Amino acid sequence: MPQTLIPNIHDFLSKIDPFDKLPQELQRKIACCIKISYLAKGEQVHFGGEHELRYLYVIRTGSMEQRKHNGMLRAKLGAEDLFGFTFLDEHKESQEDYSAIAIENTLLYLVPHSDLLNLLDEYPDFAEHFASNVQVRLHSALDVVWSDSEKGVFVKKVSEVSSDKIVVVDSSTPIRKVAEEIMAVCSPTAVITENGKIIGLVTDRDMTKRVIVAGLDYNRPVKEIMTPNPLTVGPNDLVLKASSIMMQNNVRSLPVVEGNNVLGVLTTTHLVRNNRIQAVFLIEKIKYANTVADLTKLTPERQAIFEALVEGKVSGDIIGHVMTMIMDAYNRRLLQMAEGHFGKPPCEFAWIVAGSHARNEVHMLSDQDNAIILADTATAADRIYFQGLAMWVCNSLDACAYPLCSGKFMAVNPKWCMPLKVWKASYSKWVANPEYESLLNVTVFLETRWLYGNESFNKELQAHLFSSIKDSHVFLSSMVRDSVSVNPPLGIFNSLVLEKSGENSKTLNIKKFAINLLVDLARIYGLSSGSEKAETMARFTHAYENNLLSEEMLKNVQGSFQFLTQVRLSHQLSALKEGKVPDNNIIPDTFGSFERKHLKDAFRIIADLQEYTKLKFDRQ
Amino acid sequence: MRAILNHFHPLNKLKRERERYLANHEVPDNIKALLSAPLPSLDDDIFALDYLSVDFETSGFDPKSDSLLSVGYLPLIKQQLLLSEAVETLIQSAENIKAETAVINHIVPEMLEQGKPWVEVMDTLLAESVGKVLIVHGSVVEKRFLNHYIAINYKLPPLPLLWADTLQMEKSLHMYKDDSATDDFRLGSIRARHNLPEYSAHGALVDSLATGELFLALLKIHFEGTDSSVRHMKFDYTRAL
Numbered sequence: 001m002p003q004t005l006i007p008n009i010h011d012f013l014s015k016i017d018p019f020d021k022l023p024q025e026l027q028r029k030i031a032c033c034i035k036i037s038y039l040a041k042g043e044q045v046h047f048g049g050e051h052e053l054r055y056l057y058v059i060r061t062g063s064m065e066q067r068k069h070n071g072m073l074r075a076k077l078g079a080e081d082l083f084g085f086t087f088l089d090e091h092k093e094s095q096e097d098y099s100a101i102a103i104e105n106t107l108l109y110l111v112p113h114s115d116l117l118n119l120l121d122e123y124p125d126f127a128e129h130f131a132s133n134v135q136v137r138l139h140s141a142l143d144v145v146w147s148d149s150e151k152g153v154f155v156k157k158v159s160e161v162s163s164d165k166i167v168v169v170d171s172s173t174p175i176r177k178v179a180e181e182i183m184a185v186c187s188p189t190a191v192i193t194e195n196g197k198i199i200g201l202v203t204d205r206d207m208t209k210r211v212i213v214a215g216l217d218y219n220r221p222v223k224e225i226m227t228p229n230p231l232t233v234g235p236n237d238l239v240l241k242a243s244s245i246m247m248q249n250n251v252r253s254l255p256v257v258e259g260n261n262v263l264g265v266l267t268t269t270h271l272v273r274n275n276r277i278q279a280v281f282l283i284e285k286i287k288y289a290n291t292v293a294d295l296t297k298l299t300p301e302r303q304a305i306f307e308a309l310v311e312g313k314v315s316g317d318i319i320g321h322v323m324t325m326i327m328d329a330y331n332r333r334l335l336q337m338a339e340g341h342f343g344k345p346p347c348e349f350a351w352i353v354a355g356s357h358a359r360n361e362v363h364m365l366s367d368q369d370n371a372i373i374l375a376d377t378a379t380a381a382d383r384i385y386f387q388g389l390a391m392w393v394c395n396s397l398d399a400c401a402y403p404l405c406s407g408k409f410m411a412v413n414p415k416w417c418m419p420l421k422v423w424k425a426s427y428s429k430w431v432a433n434p435e436y437e438s439l440l441n442v443t444v445f446l447e448t449r450w451l452y453g454n455e456s457f458n459k460e461l462q463a464h465l466f467s468s469i470k471d472s473h474v475f476l477s478s479m480v481r482d483s484v485s486v487n488p489p490l491g492i493f494n495s496l497v498l499e500k501s502g503e504n505s506k507t508l509n510i511k512k513f514a515i516n517l518l519v520d521l522a523r524i525y526g527l528s529s530g531s532e533k534a535e536t537m538a539r540f541t542h543a544y545e546n547n548l549l550s551e552e553m554l555k556n557v558q559g560s561f562q563f564l565t566q567v568r569l570s571h572q573l574s575a576l577k578e579g580k581v582p583d584n585n586i587i588p589d590t591f592g593s594f595e596r597k598h599l600k601d602a603f604r605i606i607a608d609l610q611e612y613t614k615l616k617f618d619r620q
Numbered sequence: 621m622r623a624i625l626n627h628f629h630p631l632n633k634l635k636r637e638r639e640r641y642l643a644n645h646e647v648p649d650n651i652k653a654l655l656s657a658p659l660p661s662l663d664d665d666i667f668a669l670d671y672l673s674v675d676f677e678t679s680g681f682d683p684k685s686d687s688l689l690s691v692g693y694l695p696l697i698k699q700q701l702l703l704s705e706a707v708e709t710l711i712q713s714a715e716n717i718k719a720e721t722a723v724i725n726h727i728v729p730e731m732l733e734q735g736k737p738w739v740e741v742m743d744t745l746l747a748e749s750v751g752k753v754l755i756v757h758g759s760v761v762e763k764r765f766l767n768h769y770i771a772i773n774y775k776l777p778p779l780p781l782l783w784a785d786t787l788q789m790e791k792s793l794h795m796y797k798d799d800s801a802t803d804d805f806r807l808g809s810i811r812a813r814h815n816l817p818e819y820s821a822h823g824a825l826v827d828s829l830a831t832g833e834l835f836l837a838l839l840k841i842h843f844e845g846t847d848s849s850v851r852h853m854k855f856d857y858t859r860a861l
Binding site for chain 2: 006007008009012031032033034035036037038039040043060061062104105107110115
């Protein structure tokens with residue numbers, strides 16, 4: 001076979017996804033086996049049922065439409081778009097899922113299935129890019145964008161940043177000997193063992209505080225000054241987890257332990273080496289801020305952290321967690337300050353957060369959703385105290401660039417500052433009469449997270465919600481009806497977003513038409529499977545563990561949610577960089593062929609899940 | 621009546637010319653194979669024929685004073701252009717390359733030294749052409765240089781081959797239309813009118829590919845919604861130019 005290079009074909013292929021991810025040599029080989037065909041307007045692609053007649057199609061010029069057998073539009077495709085992945089599956093029956101019709105005169109490049117498979121055998125590393133399965137394709141898309149080397153310290157494993165310099169001594173060792181070893185090894189920490197088991201920890205600080213200042217005899221066994229039952233981390237834990245343990249417990253070092261084996265130590269110094277851990281320092285600063293004015297000055301720092309995380313290609317769920325931890329810190333600090341202003345609370349209460357804040361999915365656009373659960377004993381006078389406190393906290397959060405909630409889902413609203421029994425009665429009412437109560441208005445409270453005060457109030461309320469849902473026949477199905485009333489777009493066509501109704505719009509509201517649809521579906525699955533975690537992905541995972549979703553579906557949804565989140569966060573980042581107020585409206589012109597293709601996959605996955613959910617919950 | 625019309629159809633005239641040519645000339649086996657391969661019959665579907673899209677790069681229009689620099693072609697089978705069988709060969713002959721042509725074609729004498737002998741390249745092309753309609757854009761150059769080769773190497777007159785010329789096909793589209801805007805018949809301009817991509821590079825193979833794609837588009841336009849049998853196709857039957 002003459003391997004004659006046709007530069008035009010090769011150039012074209014090398015610029016479009018997924019061919020652009022392949023080595024030149026492979027691109028060239030694929031280009032050489034292309035067949036070119038031309039469809040007049042209205043002409044249909046004849047998908048060969050025969051294995052050797054199957055192709056991956058690349059639109060060179062023109063445009064096409066895919067329709068399902070019932071005539072429903074599946075997608076509209078333009079130049080540089082690909083189709084025919086589903087036919088790459090060898091096990092797939094020859095029966096096709098859809099037909100493809102040219103809506104303009106169209107020049108098509110056909111990559112024969114058999115040639116492609118042979119080439120991918122030679123280059124197995126790149127096979128994923130051509131997977132017949134959308135989920136695998138989305139997964140490989142994420143890998144390309146978030147290569148390991150680019151990931152921030154948060155997503156690294158503890159073992160990658162910790163030091164292996166640590167002192168391990170028996171509990172009977174004299175204090176002085178331990179101090180000498182600490183100095184010799186340059187470790188800030190010694191792990192104390194007894195019969196090979198870890199029983200305690202001593203830091204250089206403990207030496208100063210508990211020995212020198214206390215005037216203790218250096219020859220006493222170290223057991224007497226150690227901190228028993230020390231906090232530890234595993235070598236495979238994420239640095240994010242370790243740093244949040246350190247922050248929550250106010251410790252500066254954590255032994256890295258596997259079983260009873262001490263492997264090393266992780267200290268704040270290790271984290272500082274990478275500036276992305278500045279989130280930890282921001283949280284420290286928030287903790288020690290004394291006035292609202294001090295807090296408001298930290299907003300640019302928060303934005304800088306957000307930008308660093310998005311630029312560092314840290315995955316969306318971790319960004320959500322970090323931004324949530326920061327928002328939690330602001331909110332807690334403001335509540336402490338408020339108690340300083342208004343005096344001690346007159347009764348027990350819990351400050352809870354709702355919506356994306358409760359789901360640990362905070363980003364740069366997040367507004368505040370919060371509420372107060374009062375003890376049932378609260379008096380009218382008590383409520384006036386909390387009204388004042390909530391007013392102050394909500395306005396201060398607003399001053400710290402956490403805007404007031406447009407739906408007024410805030411503790412400052414008397415409706416959302418109620419005794420526990422009233423909350424429970426409200427939940428019962430919502431669950432019993434979902435139609436009447438207009439569910440959409442309260443979905444934000446279908447996930448709540450305790451932040452401050454008496455944690456048991458929130459636990460009790462959640463337990464009540466779950467048991468009410470279990471007893472209700474109408475609640476979930478009416479939630480499903482609400483959530484599938486909005487559909488994802490069919491795809492991006494030229495510079496327009498093609499909506500299912502057949503209309504086009506100039507921008508894609510990625511929140512309304514994609515992310516929220518998944519968040520809503522996740523809520524349904526989370527509530528019906530009784531998931532305690534409220535994170536969107538955690539809810540889907542819980543549903544999968546309880547056999548409400550197939551593994552295939554879970555992975556599909558996971559891939560698309562991550563991809564959509566990443567697109568949204570990158571969009572926010574570029575707006576911030578241009579000094580604009582970030583929004584959720586994305587102009588399709590900014591998409592490359594990569595985004596277009598993967599967005600289309602993601603939209604399709606959402607649409608499939610909506611269909612599946614509709615059937616599943618209607619039957620019940 | 622039909623039989624008489626069929627008899628005078630240029631395709632059947634070409635068939636008789638081929639028979640006469642073979643009868644009147646002593647031809648080598650490869651030419652015999654080429655000319656005795658069956659021609660399409662009038663009721664065949666035009667879309668079902670086998671084609672070969674061809675382009676020559678030369679240093680000028682006159683084969684006596686100019687040289688053939690490279691030959692590119694690829695088959696068009698079942699309405700698909702097959703890149704896997706695309707061929708582009710430089711002709712081994714360093715003579716006569718004009719500086720300005722070298723600039724246009726990006727072919728310099730050193731490159732031609734790496735090429736293959738004229739005879740080998742042309743005979744391979746003839747072998748590839750068996751049973752196929754030759755597609756060209758503006759047939760002058762290809763016909764002149766092919767005829768020249770047949771004359772020099774085989775001492776034979778021009779071969780009665782079946783050609784399709786995309787330039788003529790495009791012109792016939794505009795024949796009855798009064799639009800002065802379409803007096804630009806360069807390959808690139810015509811392609812742009814038919815919404816085909818712009819191919820910036822220049823070379824025998826790229827041009828033969830560009831011609832092949834244009835041919836596909838033109839066939840669809842000519843035969844849209846009408847009888848696509850061979851009798852309605854206007855092939856190019858001219859031999860000498």
